[in-house]
Amino acid sequence: MFKIALLPGDGIGPEIIAEAAKVLRAVGDKYGHELEFKEGLIGGAALDEGGEGLPQDTLDLCRQSDAVLMGAVGGPKWDSLPGNKRPEAALLGIRKALGLFANLRPAKVFPALAGASSLKREVVDGIDLVVVRELTGGIYFGQPKGREGDRAVDTMAYSVPEIERIARVAFELAMKRKGRVTSVDKANVLETSRLWREVVIRVSEDYPEVHLEHMYVDNCAMQLLRDPGQFDVILTGNMFGDILSDEAAMLTGSLGMLPSASLGEGTLGLYEPVHGSAPDIAGKGVANPLATIMSAAMLLRYSLGLTEEAARIEWAVGTVLDQGYRTPDIAEEGCVPVGTREMGDLIVRAIQS
Numbered sequence: 001m002f003k004i005a006l007l008p009g010d011g012i013g014p015e016i017i018a019e020a021a022k023v024l025r026a027v028g029d030k031y032g033h034e035l036e037f038k039e040g041l042i043g044g045a046a047l048d049e050g051g052e053g054l055p056q057d058t059l060d061l062c063r064q065s066d067a068v069l070m071g072a073v074g075g076p077k078w079d080s081l082p083g084n085k086r087p088e089a090a091l092l093g094i095r096k097a098l099g100l101f102a103n104l105r106p107a108k109v110f111p112a113l114a115g116a117s118s119l120k121r122e123v124v125d126g127i128d129l130v131v132v133r134e135l136t137g138g139i140y141f142g143q144p145k146g147r148e149g150d151r152a153v154d155t156m157a158y159s160v161p162e163i164e165r166i167a168r169v170a171f172e173l174a175m176k177r178k179g180r181v182t183s184v185d186k187a188n189v190l191e192t193s194r195l196w197r198e199v200v201i202r203v204s205e206d207y208p209e210v211h212l213e214h215m216y217v218d219n220c221a222m223q224l225l226r227d228p229g230q231f232d233v234i235l236t237g238n239m240f241g242d243i244l245s246d247e248a249a250m251l252t253g254s255l256g257m258l259p260s261a262s263l264g265e266g267t268l269g270l271y272e273p274v275h276g277s278a279p280d281i282a283g284k285g286v287a288n289p290l291a292t293i294m295s296a297a298m299l300l301r302y303s304l305g306l307t308e309e310a311a312r313i314e315w316a317v318g319t320v321l322d323q324g325y326r327t328p329d330i331a332e333e334g335c336v337p338v339g340t341r342e343m344g345d346l347i348v349r350a351i352q353s
């Protein structure tokens, strides 16, 4: 039996998690796996309930599970809280507490959606990349951090072991893909980036089959728009990865389509859509559940080792898109408009077919 923790969170979180759980149940039934789901509170939902964004109960639940599937956190209701109390702090806290230092964010174009991109179809057609983002270090976590009178400080810090382990994840992944790593930094300005480059070069010597290239982050932001097809694995630090992964996601048509996996040393992982809690459309039944459903596929692949089952979900998503079904964020002329729940039902039916 596999134990899966569900953390719906805020905004559209509960709606999209409901669909992804439905899809996982359908996969379990089809392939004969017993899946046990338990729900935990995180973010604003947890703050409202007990005053803490990341309750100990939730952490315990995650540690006792094989994998965690999360919706999204945050919303205007909690925006005036101090930084360390905001729902977002709970998300950073759970990543850190579970040691999830490697964030994988694949951006791939579904042929049926190439027209939904803001770039020309011929530019978008080639996109099949993964951003490997370091997730528990860098400027998000460096000390000191805070306010002092009329000054504010954040600190960017990276150590050799932190860079080494994320670099290994990127090279291992590249070996299973197109064999290219682009390491993104700002080594012309930042000392952390110069260390980053040195360490990445050293790690690359263990992977002679992989082609390594270095790119400054500003150039990378530009190259993603100019010729995104050149990238395979983009290896980068916490904040650069945050920014570049939103950019890469949007190239494929909609932020509503992109899944992510956050992994540590073991098999426990946290899976969540790249998009946020979208408070403006929460409760309306129109959110696109596909990023979360594909995050569930990554969960099957990376935490449960169920590769065929994961591929079945991804196939189902492609099939339903090919049939023309679209939530509003990816709608185009001539499509069949559907809501959150209908989209989930369609994926389930495709999986069962």
Ligand code: IPM
Residues within 6 Å of the ligand: 088, 089, 091, 092, 242, 274
């Ligand atoms: C992400 C989000 C988070 C991050 C926020 C909500 C803390 O933007 O997962 O990309 O910056 O890591």
Ligand code: MG
Residues within 6 Å of the ligand: 242, 243, 246
């Ligand atoms: Mg982000």
